[in-house]
Amino acid sequence: MAKNFGVTTEDMPTSIQAGVSTTEPWTVIRHPAVLRLSPRERRLGNFGMALFVISQAIPYFVLVNVRWMMAGGYIPPNLNHQLGGLWPTILLAIGTVLVSLGVEANRSGKISRLQWSFTASVVLGVAAIVLMLIPLWVHGWNTFGHYGSIYVICQGVAVFYTIIAVIVVLGVVFRAGTGLIGPQTSFGPQSAAVVYTFNAIAWFGLYVALYLV
Amino acid sequence: MSSTFAGTSESFLRKGRRMLPPVVRGLFWAAIGFFVVNTLVSQALDRTPFAPYVTKVSVTFGWAAATCGWLLGLGAWELVVRPYFGKPVEWEVPNDWRRYFMMSLDHKVVGLQYMVSSVSGFFIAGLAAMLMRLELMNSSLWTFPTPNAYLSTVGIHGTIMMFSFGTVMLVSGFGNYLIPLMIGSNSSAFPRVSAISQWLLPAGIITVALSPILGTWTTGWRGYAPLAEQDPNGIVFYYLGVFAMTLSSLLVSINLTATILFKRAKGLTWNRIPMYAWGILAASLLNIIWIPEIEMTFILALVSNVASLPLFAQIGTPLTYMEVFWLFGHPEVYIVVVPAFALWQEFLPVMGQKTLFGRAWGVLGLVFVMMFSGLVWAHHMFTNMRDDQMLPFSFFTEMISIPTGFAFLTSIGTVWKSKLRLTTPTLLVFMSMFNFLIGGVTGVMLADPVINLQAHDTFFVVGHFHYTIIGAMVFTFMAAAYYWLPKFSGRMYSEFWGKVGAIWVFVAFNCAFGQFLLIGLRGMNRWVPVYPPYLRNMNFEISLFAFLLGLGFLFNLVHIVWMWRYGKPAKANPWNAKTLEWQSTAMPGETNFNPPPEVLTGFYDYSDEQPVWKPESPVEVS
Amino acid sequence: MLDLVLFTIAWIVGSVLLEWLFHALNQYGTYFYTASSQAVDGEHAVAFILTILAPVIAFVVVMLIYNFIRFRARAGDTNLRSRHQFRTNKLFIGVWVLVSIGLNLLFFVHPSASALEQMFNSEQARLNRQDLEVDVVARQWQWFFSYPQYGISSAQDANGNATLYLPVNRNVKFVLRSYDPWHTYDPYIGVIHGFWIPAFGLKQDIIPGETRYMYVHTSKVTSYDVNPMVRVQCTEVCGPGHPYMEAPVHVVSAGDFQTWVKKQLKLQSD
The missing domain is CATH 2.60.40.420 (Cupredoxins -  blue copper proteins)
Structure with missing residues (x-):
């Protein structure tokens, strides 16, 4: 990889590979944060994302499953599901629309539109996290009754995953800020949008299973 | 982006950047992470009466921070986090032993790192087993100060064996090293994923091994819930350690699945995929489905433990924990054993120099075992569940022996009329098949509810699953270690000492675990440091054989390590194998194939001398 | 052909020995000490399964030993490859698959389902009034x-x-x-x-x-x-x-x- 030192992006190898020879005492791995992917590598990336999403959907199945086992448990007092459920759902839904608009904007080369919509969805995500945390913080604990602890846990899981999704989208905002994202490197925003959308859909499904069904 | 580096001088690159050695930096950042977050939680955010420095809550968050610090310090900071936020990747790898003590993008280095971590886990957990056997030599408490100490040891043994060795060695260790080689690729699909996941493994092993510092836990490796909620803080480290280790396997599985599907060399079509790659693919799909499941389960259990929620207490549903645990728990044993089956079919054609028999049936067997494995879990719960639920699970448990049998079918058909070279790997594969036969027969017996209701939770079951896991997986692992030693080290082991080691382990194993079956039938139940005196003589004898077994594993380890360093230099393809990994002489840090290979035919046909591959013709530079 | 005959003889001898061993173990009372009718059911189930499986176990074990001895590469043999190269044998695979399916179905019917039926019966309320x-x-x-x-x-x-x-x-x-x-x-x-x-x-x-x-x-x-x-x-x-x-x-x-x-x-x- 040392031989690639100082070359332009166009000549960069399309995937990150380990050292070429051991004659050098050091293998220096140095390249820009974002590489252009070949179509095959983009498919590989999509496949990896799909596996990731499939694997991360399974915890939600477990939660829904346990929630059915716990049928008869009540929703703990002050675990306000409008504040901590409905509003975050709406915010995340708007965020989902925004990230997909951002991905579209990026495809047609409008980087500033991408930055704007991704930043907005980060803000919405943070707002959703805060709204979810409020009822989690103030809800009534009763660990000696037939108590809906599964609701509390689901709320916590949703917060955790939303934090991850926000960080993922935030990374794209930063990279776009340093001019690394463009129509040629659409995988980054696209995969971040997948993570964000997945989180929104999974939370929506959980919300429906918890409070509405 | 060229301007970013334009000013850097060549000599600067040669020396590498100044930084702490990554392991030291990882430990340092982990310590900082733990102290900052633990202090914050236990002294400020969640202050409890008398403000103890370490509480269940604070240690959970502190551990998470420490693990993040550890990973970042080892290289995730440069390789993942900074690039993710737009900074260029800058990472220098010294081309000597130091490359093994940092995050590495070379799949061969990662494979070796995994093997070392995993074998360390094996011997740590093995030491725990030796302590258990020492205790059981006497029918009263004499080795351990309390029954809790014994039960913690049981839990540490089981947890570390399962999650750092059983699921890891063949998939993450050999898989990371060999799968890209076997499919003619120069790297795995997502090198940074494996680089991170390897370092989660030692973190997990250490977490579980040190769990008694926070208080002994009594549940064994399954962590059954209402009991776990009574346990002191040690149980928290059990959940967290398992979380780290399983996360490591999950990431590797995503990487290897993508590698097998996308990084195959030209001409390596679906019906030429190596058997081992099929095994890894099956095990990886199981990992991708079931590991998130068990992780969520453990998080539920951890939260209800830490926050004292009655989720799995008697006002919740105690049975739910068992169910979601075994929903993972049974696929888990196929994650362990499916790669081993695949390896039988990998080694026997080579050692017999004969075409693999019934290849399609071998692949079918692996795939159907994988698919059935999700349908049998409740046979672990015949004593907990309602009667009429037993029948379907009994049915599928018996049926899973059919695809399992296909592994025997292809292996036996392959060696029939072959020219079998009686090398150490051959011997170990045959031993492995014999052991798994016993494991399988006892398995068919246990699938029968009437027998199961009697033998459940006795040493009969313990004997059964050690036959399947040690018997099949560990023996096959040893075969693989001897088989690929020339590949890893360029040196050959001693055939004589290799066979001594194999026979030693085989005899000790069967004498120890054969008697497990019998002592189970005499009424020895599990998780007891103290038992009725009539079982003492037999236990005493089992312990002696168990120590012999432990020494046997140690002997093989010493032999392999010695030969790695001082063995006779081996030929590039000492077994005359056709698979691709032998066609490359690349050592860690070198490129596997340059130019990339083009596969011309399947790897398991020994009927002709045609070349299996040719170098891919260089692409025209326009 | 010679191999088939030799193997079959070894297999039959192995099966007989194994049958005798399992029978002896059962007579000796290797399964649990039994003091209830439910325990006797379990004992019978074990005996049945082992009796049926003895030839299967013998087949695999004898096969492993036979292959190991008979088909080993001799020292001084210059040609590494085996003369016999075949990919499949429809008869062998067919019999193997059918026998393994048949045996498993048999075990599911008896002893699994039949003994479980006994157990369900013993739990019926009308039989347990006294x-x-x-x-x-x-x-x-x-x-x-x-x-x-x-x-x-x-x-x-x-x-x-x-x-x-x-x-x-x-x-x-x-x-x-x-x-x-x-x-x-x-x-x-x-x-x-x-x-x-x-x-x-x-x-x-x-x-x-x-x-x-x-x-x-x-x-x-x-x-x-x-x-x-x-x-x-x-x-x-x-x-x-x-x-x-x-x-x-x-x-x-x-x-x-x-x-x-x-x-x-x-x-x-x-």
């Missing part, structure tokens, strides 16, 4: 046995240890619960225990918050003093006291049982 009822309570880490039909609230021996007396040739219905009778209500205090009497051939886990039943038919006068497998043993790990959670069992004649009941009642009134 049962002796024993209330079993498991706490950490102790057993309590009470006999509501006789007014015995906690059966104990002279030293105050819990003990279980049962009349022979009688259906017994164990009512299994996990809680602490010495403690005020606490939802966190119950854990899972396992109720097992090795000589009775089955066990049942006791789940806190649930009531479970286990039915046995005692078939033999015996006791802990005769064989240590006639004991109650907790089999689900329940904390440090788990190994100590055992109690002796005595299966006695109907007359002796009545005498014991009177003694218990007297002990209780004192």
Whole structure:
């Protein structure tokens, strides 16, 4: 990889590979944060994302499953599901629309539109996290009754995953800020949008299973 | 982006950047992470009466921070986090032993790192087993100060064996090293994923091994819930350690699945995929489905433990924990054993120099075992569940022996009329098949509810699953270690000492675990440091054989390590194998194939001398 | 051809030897000591499975040994490859697949489903009206046995240890619960225990918050003093006291049982 030192992006190898020879005492791995992917590598990336999403959907199945086992448990007092459920759902839904608009904007080369919509969805995500945390913080604990602890846990899981999704989208905002994202490197925003959308859909499904069904 | 580096001088690159050695930096950042977050939680955010420095809550968050610090310090900071936020990747790898003590993008280095971590886990957990056997030599408490100490040891043994060795060695260790080689690729699909996941493994092993510092836990490796909620803080480290280790396997599985599907060399079509790659693919799909499941389960259990929620207490549903645990728990044993089956079919054609028999049936067997494995879990719960639920699970448990049998079918058909070279790997594969036969027969017996209701939770079951896991997986692992030693080290082991080691382990194993079956039938139940005196003589004898077994594993380890360093230099393809990994002489840090290979035919046909591959013709530079 | 004949002979010899070995083991009583009809069912199931599987086990083991010896590469043989190269053998694979499916279906029908049917039958309410009822309570880490039909609230021996007396040739219905009778209500205090009497051939886990039943038919006068497998043993790990959670069992004649009941009642009134 040392031989690639100082070359332009166009000549960069399309995937990150380990050292070429051991004659050098050091293998220096140095390249820009974002590489252009070949179509095959983009498919590989999509496949990896799909596996990731499939694997991360399974915890939600477990939660829904346990929630059915716990049928008869009540929703703990002050675990306000409008504040901590409905509003975050709406915010995340708007965020989902925004990230997909951002991905579209990026495809047609409008980087500033991408930055704007991704930043907005980060803000919405943070707002959703805060709204979810409020009822989690103030809800009534009763660990000696037939108590809906599964609701509390689901709320916590949703917060955790939303934090991850926000960080993922935030990374794209930063990279776009340093001019690394463009129509040629659409995988980054696209995969971040997948993570964000997945989180929104999974939370929506959980919300429906918890409070509405 | 060229301007970013334009000013850097060549000599600067040669020396590498100044930084702490990554392991030291990882430990340092982990310590900082733990102290900052633990202090914050236990002294400020969640202050409890008398403000103890370490509480269940604070240690959970502190551990998470420490693990993040550890990973970042080892290289995730440069390789993942900074690039993710737009900074260029800058990472220098010294081309000597130091490359093994940092995050590495070379799949061969990662494979070796995994093997070392995993074998360390094996011997740590093995030491725990030796302590258990020492205790059981006497029918009263004499080795351990309390029954809790014994039960913690049981839990540490089981947890570390399962999650750092059983699921890891063949998939993450050999898989990371060999799968890209076997499919003619120069790297795995997502090198940074494996680089991170390897370092989660030692973190997990250490977490579980040190769990008694926070208080002994009594549940064994399954962590059954209402009991776990009574346990002191040690149980928290059990959940967290398992979380780290399983996360490591999950990431590797995503990487290897993508590698097998996308990084195959030209001409390596679906019906030429190596058997081992099929095994890894099956095990990886199981990992991708079931590991998130068990992780969520453990998080539920951890939260209800830490926050004292009655989720799995008697006002919740105690049975739910068992169910979601075994929903993972049974696929888990196929994650362990499916790669081993695949390896039988990998080694026997080579050692017999004969075409693999019934290849399609071998692949079918692996795939159907994988698919059935999700349908049998409740046979672990015949004593907990309602009667009429037993029948379907009994049915599928018996049926899973059919695809399992296909592994025997292809292996036996392959060696029939072959020219079998009686090398150490051959011997170990045959031993492995014999052991798994016993494991399988006892398995068919246990699938029968009437027998199961009697033998459940006795040493009969313990004997059964050690036959399947040690018997099949560990023996096959040893075969693989001897088989690929020339590949890893360029040196050959001693055939004589290799066979001594194999026979030693085989005899000790069967004498120890054969008697497990019998002592189970005499009424020895599990998780007891103290038992009725009539079982003492037999236990005493089992312990002696168990120590012999432990020494046997140690002997093989010493032999392999010695030969790695001082063995006779081996030929590039000492077994005359056709698979691709032998066609490359690349050592860690070198490129596997340059130019990339083009596969011309399947790897398991020994009927002709045609070349299996040719170098891919260089692409025209326009 | 020669190989096939030689192997078949070795296989038959191996099967006969294995059949003899399993038969001898069964006669010797290698399966658990049996003192109830349920335990005898289990013993029969094991014997049946092993009898049928003996030729299968012999096939694989003899095959492994035969291959290992007969088809080894000889020293000094220059040609590495085997002369025989075949990918498949439809007959062998066909027989293998059909036999393995057939055997598994057979085992599912008998002994699995048939013995389970017996067990379901033994649990039907109409067959259990005359049962002796024993209330079993498991706490950490102790057993309590009470006999509501006789007014015995906690059966104990002279030293105050819990003990279980049962009349022979009688259906017994164990009512299994996990809680602490010495403690005020606490939802966190119950854990899972396992109720097992090795000589009775089955066990049942006791789940806190649930009531479970286990039915046995005692078939033999015996006791802990005769064989240590006639004991109650907790089999689900329940904390440090788990190994100590055992109690002796005595299966006695109907007359002796009545005498014991009177003694218990007297002990209780004192």
